[in-house]
Amino acid sequence: MRRATSELGQLKNIGATIEQRLNEIGVFSRADLAKLGPVKSFRRIKENHPDKTIPVCYYLYSLQGALDDVHWDALPAKLKADLRKQVAGAK
Secondary structure, X not given: OOOXXXXXXXXXXXXXXXXXXXXXXXXXXXXXXXXXOHHHHHHHHHHHOOOOOOOOOOOHHHXXXXXXXXXXXXXXXXXXXXXXXXXXXXX
């Protein structure tokens, strides 16, 4: 169950579903997310839910935006491209 006062739930782009999936991989705070990073967090969420479609914009970009305190759509195009390359390149 989602806690209204959760630190993750207070970050931009982090709704109940993303928060729950982050918790499943051991991420409970902004510090946890920063330590693991958006790319590894995204990969672990995908690994945890192989039967689900995990959209890049709703997860990878949202995780980066949460760390940067910006809406995921406002991330620079180069940063989005770099994130996609990191996800694709490191299997």
